[in-house]
Amino acid sequence: MLVAELVEKGSFEAIDALARAFPLEVVADLIGFTGEVRATMLRWGQAAMQVLGPTNQRTAENFPVAGELYAWCSQVTADDLAEGSVGRGIFDAEARGAIPPDTAGHIIHQYLGAGVDTTVAAIGNLVALFAHHPDQLALVRESPALVPAAFNEVLRFWAPVHAWGRRVTRDVTIEGSEIPAGAQVAILFGAGNRDPRHYENPDAFLVERNPVDHLSFGYGPHGCAGQGLARLEAHAVIEALSRRVGRLVVGPEVRVPGNTTRSIEELPVLEVIPA
Incomplete structure (x- = not known):
């Protein structure tokens, strides 16, 4: 419905x-945020990601x-959240002992802190990429089954989280370099996603590639716990765009440096050419 309304307008600010x-409404309804909290979600979510980066002016x-x-x-408390919401469910789980005492608030913090800004970045990136590559949008329109593959390629091509910190637990050698236990390292997801030893023609955006092993959601036990929700949201946007849009004519995108996320701040859609 949201995409249909925007396409009908003919031009809009995509971010x-x-x-x-879209993500703000989804997360707000899912967790059960009401009143002033809904209006503060974006500001809180963006700040939560900025403070995870290096100590600099943005962090402060x-x-x-x-x-x-x-x-x-x-x-x-549970009473602060809408009835029937996942947030209420988390408090119910705490009450019956399914999760440790006094952890419901921390779980909700993770949903809001990690589940907003990253999804905003991913959706903004996919709109820009399909605007720049209308031939790839056409492939999805012709074969709707490509929607999941297309989102995997969006995540590989422009990782929403460009770096993440880890502490090394034991001495390890990587590509001839010794990394001692206790060292702090930055995992550069975007660099891994463009590794030419792993991906052929890595600097091309190709929705048929289906890079299921991209690193943008992390890996193994450190994989993003909220990736299922992010996929549902992004798949819905890609599917709606591919059905309704032949081409998006966009103006210059504006990016603002961030400590953790790589996202677009402004992306004017100047014209929507219908499918």
Whole structure:
């Protein structure tokens, strides 16, 4: 419905009107956020990702905002969340002993802290990529079964999270380099996703590639716990765009440096050419 309304308008700002609007509504309804919290979600979610990066000006500016999120999640109760929501379900699980005491708020913190800004980045990236590659959008329109593969290629081509920190637990040798136990390393997802030893023609955006082993959701036990929801949201957007849009004519995209996420801040859609 949201994509249909935007396509009908003929032009729109893709980040505010789609990439931000859709995930915020989904997560708000899922967790059961009401009132002022719904209006604060984006600000909190963005700050939560910024403070995970290196100590710099962005980290310092966002610590107070991330602290607001942590304080709210430390005090939230089941009564603060809508009936029938997943958030209420988390408190119900705590009450019956299915999860440890006093952890419901922390789980909700993870949903809001990690499940908003990254999905906004992914949806903004997919709109820009399909605008730049209308031939690939046409392939999805001709073969709707390509929707999951197309999103995998979006994630491989432009990783929403460009770096993540890890502490080495034992001495290890990687490509001839010794990394001692206790060292801190930055995992560069985008670099791995463009490794020419693994992906043929890695700098080409090809929806038929279906790179199921991309690194943008992490790997193994460190895989993103919310990736199922992110896939549902992105698949819905790709499917709706491919059915209704032949081509998106966009203006210059504006990016703002971030400590953790790589996202587009502004992306004007100047014209929608129907399918």
